[in-house]
Amino acid sequence: MKLKKHLVNKPWGRTDIPAEFGTLSGRRIGEIWYIAETEAPLPILVKWLFTSEKLSIQVHPDDAQAHARGMSLGQEECWYVVDAGADAVIGVGTTRPLSSEELYAASLSGEIEGLMDWKKVSAGDYFYIPAGTVHAIGAGIILVEVQQYTDITYRLYDYGRDRELHLDDGVAVSSATPYTDARSGNAGLGTQLVDGPHFQLWHVSAMDDVPALPPSGNIWIIPLSGQVQTDGEAAAKGDCIITSDKAKITFSSDATALVAF
Structure with missing residues (x-):
């Protein structure tokens, strides 16, 4: 959402x-x-x-x-x-x-x-x-x-x-x-910015750039360019979406985002 x-x-x-x-x-x-x-x-x-x-x-x-x-x-x-x-x-x-x-x-x-x-x-x-x-x-x-x-x-x-x-x-x-x-x-693309006790943070152009996600729990996606779709919703710069299903997240070819969990 x-x-x-x-x-x-x-x-x-x-x-x-x-x-x-x-x-x-x-x-x-x-x-x-x-x-x-x-x-x-x-x-x-x-x-x-x-x-x-x-x-x-x-x-x-x-x-x-x-x-x-x-x-x-x-x-x-x-x-x-x-x-x-x-x-x-x-x-x-x-x-x-x-x-x-x-x-x-x-x-x-x-x-x-x-x-x-x-x-x-x-x-x-x-x-x-x-x-x-x-x-x-x-x-x-x-x-x-x-x-x-x-x-x-x-x-x-x-x-x-x-x-x-x-x-x-x-x-x-x-x-x-x-x-x-x-x-x-x-931060280049595919870079992990934070691996800390409170959250992890990545700068990516696709969810495949994140090698491991928690088996359960939420994922925050902050688009910086292009479009990200998940759970039937499209998000772009200015939006922030939260989901728990990596499989449903797709990036447009020009998309970049921060991903936190």
């Missing part, structure tokens, strides 16, 4: 997001969430993000830290860059290790912006963001985010925007160190 689109306004969002996502009446959309109307929460949340300005510098807790704060899950995620402007950057990790005291002071003063490791990005780049990684997404980027099904963001710095910061919790769950995760790079 196709998942329902949930549009989220953000101060850093865009009014010119691609037509594939529908008519948005001038809203400043920063995120589109793909959700199912089910009683039980799904284990994976898919989002598209559209940026005209930098997102806050932020961090997410792991499962244990979330449980200690009365929440069911932490948040780990993977970004896949679909489009990026010539000067587009993302910040992952810090240029040097920071103590909790240094991170708190730098977040309060704004010095944290200069201590982030800002990396130039282009289409096809991907980054896995483990819980505790201090991170930010820059302006001029369209990306797909696949994550645990939760929404726990602790903002450390927000460029003077009038939004709440979460310095105590954010610093407590942060590992403010240089980013070294091997689950990053530029």
Whole structure:
């Protein structure tokens, strides 16, 4: 089935997001969430993000830290860059290790912006963001985010925007160190981006590119080009579909997609 689109306004969002996502009446959309109307929460949340300005510098807790704060899950995620402007950057990790005291002071003063490791990005780049990684997404980027099904963001710095910061919790769950995760790079077709404890993620042009799927459970398909058909429904860029039957999934000759499970 196709998942329902949930549009989220953000101060850093865009009014010119691609037509594939529908008519948005001038809203400043920063995120589109793909959700199912089910009683039980799904284990994976898919989002598209559209940026005209930098997102806050932020961090997410792991499962244990979330449980200690009365929440069911932490948040780990993977970004896949679909489009990026010539000067587009993302910040992952810090240029040097920071103590909790240094991170708190730098977040309060704004010095944290200069201590982030800002990396130039282009289409096809991907980054896995483990819980505790201090991170930010820059302006001029369209990306797909696949994550645990939760929404726990602790903002450390927000460029003077009038939004709440979460310095105590954010610093407590942060590992403010240089980013070294091997689950990053530029994704060719047939590439496994993530083989992790919370989900697997592939960039493919056919389901045969995924050598092994779970014997049971759901498969999320996020088309990037062309058309994908399953369960009698056709999906294209702007859609996200979920199915449990690999045999019924077909790709058009020009299709590419992210596949998660």
